[in-house]
Amino acid sequence: MLRTLDIRDMLIIDRLSLTFQPGLNVLTGETGAGKSILLDSLGFVLGWRGRAELVRAGADKGEVIAVFDLPPGHAARAVLEDAGIEAEDELILRRVNFSDGRKTAWVNDRRVSGEVLRGLSDTLVELHGQHDDRGLLNPRGHRQMLDAFAGLDLSACRRAWAALGAARRALAAAEAALAAVRAEEDFLRHAVAELDKLDPQPGEEATLDTRRRDMQGAERIRDDIARAHRALSAEGAENLMVDALRWLEAASDRAGGRLEAPLSSLSRALIELGEAQDGVAACLADLDFDPRELEAIEERLFAIRALARKHSVLPDELGSFAGDLRARLAALDGGTRQIGKLHVAVTEAEAAWQAEAAALSAARRAAAGRLDAAMAAELAPLKMERAVFRTELSEAEPGPEGTDAVAFTVATNPGAPSGPLNRIASGGELSRFLLALKVCLTGDDPGLTLIFDEIDRGVGGATADAVGRRLKALAEGGQVLVVTHSPQVAALGGHHWRVEKRVAAGMTTSTVTPLAAPERVEEIARMLAGDTITEAARQAARALLD
Numbered sequence: 001m002l003r004t005l006d007i008r009d010m011l012i013i014d015r016l017s018l019t020f021q022p023g024l025n026v027l028t029g030e031t032g033a034g035k036s037i038l039l040d041s042l043g044f045v046l047g048w049r050g051r052a053e054l055v056r057a058g059a060d061k062g063e064v065i066a067v068f069d070l071p072p073g074h075a076a077r078a079v080l081e082d083a084g085i086e087a088e089d090e091l092i093l094r095r096v097n098f099s100d101g102r103k104t105a106w107v108n109d110r111r112v113s114g115e116v117l118r119g120l121s122d123t124l125v126e127l128h129g130q131h132d133d134r135g136l137l138n139p140r141g142h143r144q145m146l147d148a149f150a151g152l153d154l155s156a157c158r159r160a161w162a163a164l165g166a167a168r169r170a171l172a173a174a175e176a177a178l179a180a181v182r183a184e185e186d187f188l189r190h191a192v193a194e195l196d197k198l199d200p201q202p203g204e205e206a207t208l209d210t211r212r213r214d215m216q217g218a219e220r221i222r223d224d225i226a227r228a229h230r231a232l233s234a235e236g237a238e239n240l241m242v243d244a245l246r247w248l249e250a251a252s253d254r255a256g257g258r259l260e261a262p263l264s265s266l267s268r269a270l271i272e273l274g275e276a277q278d279g280v281a282a283c284l285a286d287l288d289f290d291p292r293e294l295e296a297i298e299e300r301l302f303a304i305r306a307l308a309r310k311h312s313v314l315p316d317e318l319g320s321f322a323g324d325l326r327a328r329l330a331a332l333d334g335g336t337r338q339i340g341k342l343h344v345a346v347t348e349a350e351a352a353w354q355a356e357a358a359a360l361s362a363a364r365r366a367a368a369g370r371l372d373a374a375m376a377a378e379l380a381p382l383k384m385e386r387a388v389f390r391t392e393l394s395e396a397e398p399g400p401e402g403t404d405a406v407a408f409t410v411a412t413n414p415g416a417p418s419g420p421l422n423r424i425a426s427g428g429e430l431s432r433f434l435l436a437l438k439v440c441l442t443g444d445d446p447g448l449t450l451i452f453d454e455i456d457r458g459v460g461g462a463t464a465d466a467v468g469r470r471l472k473a474l475a476e477g478g479q480v481l482v483v484t485h486s487p488q489v490a491a492l493g494g495h496h497w498r499v500e501k502r503v504a505a506g507m508t509t510s511t512v513t514p515l516a517a518p519e520r521v522e523e524i525a526r527m528l529a530g531d532t533i534t535e536a537a538r539q540a541a542r543a544l545l546d
Helices: 035-045 075-082 114-124 133-137 139-150 155-183 185-198 204-232 237-252 260-287 291-310 315-382 427-442 461-475 487-491 517-529 535-545
Strands: 002-010 013-019 023-028 061-069 090-098 103-107 110-112 125-128 388-399 402-411 449-453 479-483 495-504 507-514
Touching: 002 035, 013 035, 013 507, 023 461, 023 487, 035 061, 035 090, 035 125, 035 449, 035 479, 075 114, 090 114, 103 114, 125 427, 139 315, 139 402, 139 427, 155 185, 155 315, 185 291, 185 315, 204 237, 204 260, 204 291, 204 315, 237 260, 291 315, 315 388, 315 402, 315 427, 315 461, 402 427, 427 461, 449 461, 461 479, 461 487, 487 517, 487 535, 495 517, 517 535
Parallel strands: 023 479, 023 495, 125 449, 449 479
Antiparallel strands: 002 013, 002 061, 061 090, 090 103, 103 110, 388 402, 495 507
């Protein structure tokens, strides 16, 4: 329950302190006196999004403090717990709006965000404004209203719809990927076959290039080495040295020992010559190659390099590139099986969502009957006992909240055709339909303060009295605040405030005054008679109050 509301420097309010009571609280006053400013200020401290400029002209900041009673078990306690704020029996909301646009809020002296305020607001206050019938006239909001009346939890259906969407997206992505792979299937199979046939190995290109260079170099030096080999062989130096050794040995006996040293050196030279011959022969053997081998090496080397250029990769990367192509082919070959699995997943997800949607539809049909009965009970005391309210369900585009479209239709007189509210109901009837619907949707929540802003517009006389009595009954055991221009409604209030606009020293301010019994007579008489209050108007006001 809202206990007090303190407002400082907000719009045309200088200083204002209000103490509200349980039951039906009514606020009256001339049009433009500032009643809407009170609601704007209350909405500001509750975190509602409203006017951007609220600070009174000339002030540095505006401030609103609202104090609520918080009984045990109140839903606001859970919001406080989630925000890490200890709940007490008294809840103090304070919010400051600086002239530069900055806003700061506190809950029980703990600084909080506007999101926390709005979370608390949902559990503390429900406002039904003078333009709420726009929402009532919009069929897009009717399903939400019915769901609220039924207390439906849509999370399971939303999760099932999200899962279905994910399954469908996965299937579509897999099908697109498969289609893309299929579009290049011929290329993949040809490229893989070509790579498999060549089977290039890492480092092979460098090895082949080195071998090719060696063979090409051998062709240039082999002739010189061969000539040297011939010069050292029996056809050249070796033959001459052997002849010299034979001739010297024959003359050695007659030389008196003078040829011993030359003979020894020549023998060693022949040994060294033999080693040189072996080395040169070995070199020739190494340089000896089959020209066909060089041709084969060049052919493979050129094939590897050509394939690397074709696929824009390095020669040493051909092997891994071939592996990538094989993986894409494997994806193509296994794509059909994967698509089949994804089709099954979509079917299962669709069945799960349809089950949730069907459960919601059944719950909505049952709730529609209960709402129609509840509306019939509410319309009777509002002088609309002959009106027929119907909640009609039809099939809508499938979505996260099921497959139902909901529309509220009415027939205001017996035998008259039913139709949409905006084509059937008059302005006064709309207000009463709205009041009845809000009563049905709100239910019995003693912890919720209900605020009605000119809900009685367009009605008068006995009908206005009926609206006032329904508001009074609704306020029993709870708290209802009503902004009204109807004397019949004002007379039924348990507590009455008059909102006035005053001009002093060139400054306009709005004040709110609690009214005692005599003052209530004057205010209701003013509402009945206008600027000139007659004794007859006072008598009528007393009659209404009685």
